[in-house]
């Protein structure tokens with residue numbers, strides 16, 4: 001009788017990145033995106049962001065915001081399995097404009113829980129998610145790798161195609177390389193924060209906000 005061997009691997013303590021496709025901007029929404037291009041701030045990486053950083057409050061972006069909120073809840077409750085006593089609400093939301101020769105430096109989103117980016121148009125350079133220094137599997141001991149996977153990689157490229165939404169923990173480092181194309185790259189980003197109750201009354205960790 002042969003002995004069967006069962007092997008299992010658990011992706012413990014991972015940082016799940018949620019990738020969704022399912023919303024396409026209509027003509028009016030695209031026109032609203034272009035209209036915001038007239039009032040922008042310039043940033044590190046020489047890219048531009050809309051001066052309005054509460055773009056989801058505008059009626060033109062209400063449908064998109066509603067769709068993203070639905071996906072945010074699927075990520076938070078279905079994938080991550082948090083309790084419904086804690087809710088996420090949008091904090092700031094803004095548009096990013098990257099003309100040729102500009103990029104998004106590697107950064108995190110402070111004062112936010114889950115962040116997201118919805119890609120609208122332009123060159124399809126991937127978003128690069130990066131580990132923090134010394135956050136490798138064995139600290140700062142990094143053996144040579146034959147084939148990169150989620151366990152041994154230092155960074156990972158994720159699709160950046162029109163109509164795709166990415167949701168990720170705001171503390172994860174990410175950036176986008178320089179736009180080499182002539183067409184401007186446009187995306188929409190947002191942050192969230194908790195509302196409701198976090199923690200437990202009996203554990204003396206309760207926080208109502």
Ligand SMILES: [Fe+2]
Pocket residue numbers: 107108109174189
């Ligand atoms: Fe970002």
